[in-house]
Amino acid sequence: MYITRTFEQSIQSSGFQFPVLLLTGARQVGKTTLLRHLSEAERTYVSLDDPLVLRLAKEDPALFMQRYQLPILIDEIQYAPELLPYVKMSVDKNPQPGMFWLTGSQQFHLMKGVSESLAGRVGILQLLGLSRMEIMNLGKESQVFLPTFESVRRRFSWGDTFNLMELYRLIWKGAFPALFAYENFNRDLFYSSYVQTYLQRDIRDLARVGDQMSFLRFLRAAAARTGQLLNMADMARDADIAPNTAKSWLSILQASGIVYLLEPYHTNVTKRLVKTPKLYFLDTGLCAYLTEWSSPENLEVGAMSGAILETWIIIELLKSYWHSGRRAPFYYYRDKDKKEIDLLIIQDGTIYPIELKKTASPSKHDIRHFRLLDRLKHPVGQGGVICLIERLLPLTESVQAIPVSLL
Structure with missing residues (x-):
């Protein structure tokens, strides 16, 4: 059962204003469910909770970026901060809005990499539990x-x-x-x-x-x-x-x-x-x-x-x-x-x-x-x-x- 979230309008606005959208928040507050609900049919979904996918993202981020078609939703991006410089390069080559949607449960891990790699390219939103x-x-x-x-x-x-x-x-x-x-x-x-x-x-x-x-x-x-x-x-x-x-x-x-x-x-x-x-x-x-x-x-x-x-x-x-x-x-x-x-x-x-x-x-x-x-x-x-x-x-x-x- 999907529960309509107030955040939907903000995500649709930010997701098509910035090349990268980062949705943060604690585990289990509904980040992935929300973004997958809003994703258009052609958006690729990749979860870094998958050990094989995570290994590829960390060891060969360039090959990871070639393997998965844009636009893309990458779940739990904090597990592979090595991807962020390649996201930046991709955005700089083709700065279309909404190409990358990212979720992350650990702002502590994420913010340094995001601020260094994606400054001016990313809209950052934080999701809480249901109101x-x-x-x-x-x-x-x-x-x-x-x-x-x-x-x-x-x-x-x-x-x-x-x-x-x-x-x-x-x-x-x-x-x-x-x-x-x-x-x-x-x-x-x-x-x-x-x-x-x-x-x-x-x-x-x-x-x-x-x-x-x-x-x-x-x-x-x-x-x-x-x-x-x-x-x-x-x-x-x-x-x-x-x-x-x-x-x-x-x-x-x-x-x-x-x-x-x-x-x-x-x-x-x-x-x-x-x-x-x-x-x-x-x-x-x-x-x-x-x-x-x-x-x-x-x-x-x-x-x-x-x-x-x-x-x-x-x-x-x-x-x-x-x-x-x-x-x-x-x-x-x-x-x-x-x-x-x-x-x-x-x-x-x-x-x-x-x-x-x-x-x-x-x-x-x-x-x-x-x-x-x-x-x-x-x-x-x-x-x-x-x-x-x-x-x-x-x-x-x-x-x-x-x-x-x-x-």
């Missing part, structure tokens, strides 16, 4: 999120209400397309296999992990801190590894599409703002699996309930931008007095503040820190509190409570 709109078969209707009154009201024509436990079932299940292929798909078996495969194939190559149990402890320590300020020393201590190792492993998780770092908003206007990013897992199902929540019901009443809801909201908003081919201008605000605003979206020089709350009774108290934005000397637009309320509720003239069901 809620895509799960509802409304992928084509999805638009970037802003908390303005007009933008939010438009979402009522697409949105669908759901109760608390339906929300946490979705959070606990996660967003990998395979989980939605069959009605009774075994979620625990999928994540168990995913973690094992990820450890064995990707991280071992990237980080030369000697002790896989240490890396698994680190992965779980990161999952337990989703929605929190990044504290590298604590994560290193929990995994019993050196701080430098923790820093290296975190960069690999980030580059592999497993975690997202939300940067703090910082300006020279005020020196009191913190500079530490916040850590978010890019899939809440994987996060819940690693932190061993056995059911949506236990997750909802447990210690991570608020943090994982915040994570899910942030990632849904992120998908609305990335899957539309847009950079996400996301930041959070926090000063040294621990006054915090969960999310700032900055568009055209205007700051749109958002609070994320696990409450069905939002109040003006939830937006008390919005007034701190006046000191930043930038225009402040309409804001919102995304929460468990069932309908839109004005909190002030410029701020409204927004149902989470509209994401």
